[in-house]
Amino acid sequence: MKEKNIYLVGNPNCGKTTLFNQLTGLNQKTGNFSGVTVEKKEGVVYLPNLELKITDLPGTYGLGGIAEDKKIAYEVLLKRKENEVVIYVLDALNLERGLQFLLQIIDMGVPTLVVLTMKDVLEKKRIQLDLKKLKHSLGLEIVLVNAKSGEGISELKTLLSKEESYRKQKRLWTWGSKEESFLTSLKQKLKITTNEAEFFLSQALKFLNHDPHLQDSRYLNQFPNETKQFLTKELESKPLQFAYQEEMIHRSILIKKIISETIHYPIAIQGSWEERLDRIFLHPILGFVCFFLLMGLLFQSLFSFAEIPMDLIEEGITGLQETIGNVLSDGPLKSLLIEGILGGVGSVVVFVPQIALLFLFIGILEESGYLARASFLMDRLMGKFGLSGKSFIPLLSSAACAVPAILGTRTIENKSDRFTTIMVSPLIMCSARYPVYILIVGTVFSYPPIFGIFNVQGFVLFSMFFLGMIVSFTFALIFRKTVFKENASYFVMELPRYNLPSFKSLFFTVYGKVKSFLATAGQIILYISVILWFLSHFPAEYKDNVWKTSPIETSYIGRVGKVMEPAIEPLGFDWKIGISILTSFAAREVMVSTLAVLYGSEEEGEESESLRETLRADKKPDGSPVWTPLTGLSLLLFFAFASQCMSTLAVTKKETGSLLWPTVQFLYMTTLAIFTSFLVFQLGKILGFV
């Protein structure tokens, strides 16, 4: 077979990603579709004497979608090259909707191979499917698989390598009789013979008919001027109905016929246990109780399960630093490697276990079908803040990191909802804030537990999480009432079947996400760490064969700190805190390592007792402690609100396609941070808490 590029296409929740993971395993990479920032998942299938490249296109219900990720699936198929074919993933339990989209793909003239998933569920529910008849009705090659267990995958792989598995098919459904005969005569006049050309013609006709779902003139513009005029005139004189809605109705007639001939359901599709689960998860009270219990479990496990691997990574980095320390002689190179590169990058790598766990949890919630229920449950609440339940998922994943959360807003069709969600996502307490909060809280709030059980520090952390949520929702309302007024929010969502997640597939998903997190965030941290290292060690001079670097007070950054000190004093901060704030604008967690460097502490890291003790012992020139509870509170609020993450700003720029929105995001968040810290510190001072 000639070299082929394969696109994996299908509805959302059809088992497409599980199949992609099953076929490609670890041979995956993520990138972007050219020209846009929609994540592109590519993988390679290795077959005997053949390597096939597979691209997983975003799941969509049809070719009319306007959400970014859905649009891209359509554009890719429209502009496909000669050697590009499609594997269409069809959910055996959702044939009606799956076939709608498949028939659209056939209309476009794309060579297609169909993979029918959910073999296991078909068997469990004793649904009889006449595969031979289905193949015959569609005129396509179909293979039945269980993507989760891998059953049928080897048969699929054999088919993948054969040229004849990917078949082009003529349009199977028919328009109404008037439209159909009009189209036939047009095709004869314009000498249209291929599916592709007919597809363009029918799209052009829909445009000329003012179809509200197709307002794109490019199909019509493909035709020469005289054809355009001819088509316009022909349509004017005849009351014909070329519209997306009509098309779907006519397809549906064919689909109903196909389904009645090929599939037999012995019992109602919705199993009773699924209904029982829905009665609990979607209950107006129980539903929320379950949701909060799940969230509680999530945060609890983030802290407890992640601790061991995090400690191991920390030890590994310290070990590496020590080894380099022993091998290299003192000088700028050693300092750059140990303090700049390993110190900086290490501070990100340490969070990998937490981030992996978070993605794992969100992956489980998504694959099991629960996340859609949570959106459904939260829609009313979100509606009060001008958003819809669809914004809830990205906002929830902001608790891990605002970057994937902002990328996740692509599923929101409504532009105003989407932009508002992008703007407020970074206010949710993200994982980069944990180390900062843990350091501050551990330093200034070291009280014994209340009633012997309630940990004060835990309580402060939980409050910070709530504060982030409330403020983010409030700002959502402000944005929705002011800048993003148009398009009222709406909510319509499929509640997918409950599904036991495939752990193999989850593993590959988490692996891919962590890899891309390290690649993007890690790079920024690396650059900033090197720059920071330079600024905090230079100016330096080379004297008597030895490099003499500056102490922090007289280094470039120390000088800046001293200059800015009067400006931040009203917030309760001294110059060292000022510098750590300055460096943490690259990424919040840099604050901890900066303070560690500034205070000359031996051990870095938020759990380091010695850093906390050093901080507590630090005195102002007048002898009073720098790190008071009031300063701590002011600093906590500053970190809760300030826009201190370059990756977030970069991704906001990419996703909104303009510099305006990251600028607005940076300014409103930072202003809010300065204002709140100032207010709290000054009020606290007046009330006598210093």
Added chain:
Amino acid sequence: MTLLDLNEGETAEIVSINLDQLPKPMITELLELGFFPGAQIVLKTKSKYLGKLICLLGGTTIGLRMKDGEAILLKTTKQ
């Protein structure tokens, strides 16, 4: 009759969708989810507290807001 008027467990046929009542992107989405004239729809749940409707359309469970359900016009069919 609209989707909102349907009782839990009842089936009806979609007649049309009131285009003026809903935002444009929502109409396309509804269409692709199977809300087109002639389609059979079952109302599964009406949750006043959540302000939601859950319905079944060709094997798919779909949730939407009650007020949007008013824009979906139906006629009753015999089961």
